[in-house]
Amino acid sequence: MPEMLKSFDPSSGEIVGEVPITPADTIPSIVTRAHEANRAWRDIPTAERAARLKQAGQRLVERAEELGALLSREMGKPRKYGIGEVSYCGSSLSGKIDEIVAALEPQVSDGGSIESTVYYDPFGVCGVISPWNYPMSMPQWMVIPALVAGNSVVLKPSEETPLIAQAYADVLNDFLPAGVLQVIHGADVQGKALVQADVQVIAFTGSRTAGINIMGAAARDLKRLVLELGGKDPLLVLDDADITKAAAMAVENSFENSGQMCVSVERIYVAEPVAEAFEQQVAELSGKIKVGAWDDEEADLGPMINARQRDHVIAQIQDAVTKGARVLCGGTDHPPGYISPTVLADVTDDMTIMQEETFGPVACITRFTDIDEAVRRANSGVYGLGAAVFGQDETRANAVARRLDAGMIGVNKSCFATGDSPWVGAKQSGYGFHGSAAGHRQFAQCRVVTRVK
Secondary structure, three states: OOOEEEEEOOOOOOEEEEEEOOOHHHHHHHHHHHHHHHHHHOOOOHHHHHHHHHHHHHHHHHOHHHHHHHHHHHHOOOHHHHHHHHHHHHHHHHHHHHHHHHHOOOEEEEOOOEEEEEEEEEOOEEEEEOOOOOOOHHHHHHHHHHHHOOOEEEEEOOOOOHHHHHHHHHHHHOOOOOOOEEEOOOOHHHHHHHHHOOOOEEEEEOOHHHHHHHHHHHHHHOOEEEEEOOOOEEEEEOOOOOHHHHHHHHHHHHHHHHHOOOOOEEEEEEEHHHHHHHHHHHHHHHHOOOEOOOOOOOOOEOOOOOHHHHHHHHHHHHHHHHOOOEEEEOOOOOOOOOOOOEEEEOOOOOOHHHOOOOOOOEEEEEEEOOHHHHHHHHOOOOOOOEEEEEOOOHHHHHHHHOOOOOOEEEEOOOOOOOOOOOEOOOHHHEEOOEOHHHHHHHHEEEEEEEEEO
């Protein structure tokens, strides 16, 4: 009998289901099968590959309630959000595929007597390692551009959410040739084996530490990498900010998905003249948030994914309180499995909660009197994924935004951008990026053919 990977409901500890763990020594043969399947897949015209994958979108929409319930039970987020994640993955798939196809179109450059054509060809096999916090959206973010580009894919989903990842792959495989998309299950051992196997590109979303290890292991063969790593996003609230809007955004982005989101607001810098009013509104809004199990229809937030992550967040809160942080909401005592929305004021840079990624439902507020100092503090540390600035003088707010060392910055809003904009991190929050024509092309080998006319 194969060793089994059990998946647990984080709100109750009950087993949701199980899948066989993939023996690490079989992963090279799985990758070999992917190469064999790729010989035919890469020769199919891009438009036909796209048409096959688009069919999966409608299937996901049709099964959104069923798969959304599985996603929520396995990961913990309230059912309405699980259904929403599946539904969005399905309804947005066709448009996203069209954007990828357009990005892969050959580009012709006329040089008079010569003509050059830039082609975007398949690499071969792409290894995808995806996280648990958005267990369908994150695999789709990496698997779809790899497949449309003509690569085969071996997916290693998080060991926390194997069931919904397998269900997602099963939907896609209804429309794909055998071997083009395969799933392996397990933890670090399986992930490391996949990175070391004969894959040509590795796409990973997860922690900075894991990203560093992957980059080191991939260096031997100079494998292509697309790494989306952690964040410690700052929010700057200027002295002329609309406090009501700034507080609403701070609460939404600090607590969405129980704070288990790479672009959660984790550090809030507020100008002294508006700090008290801002703190009061954030605390008031946070106190209205209801936590509960995945099937609690009134719940806004679910449990933490596991005890290890919960302990990590509580340890950061306790360190901050011990060092002088004021508790405006929540605190250090929380229901088993959960962390209630917590708001801390007077946090300082020596607290671990202002230095290391938290990945939990905590809003940390500190005051500033000098904007240059606030920018310096916001830019401190190794992360640079998202950031935001609130201020009604748009010229001033934009100038502050341009000084922030992050890949995505929002002005009077979150860092989420429009359309097919890049999802990109600065510093150690990423290597390569997703979205936009340039992002989609990172899943393809650029090749230039020049001929005499």
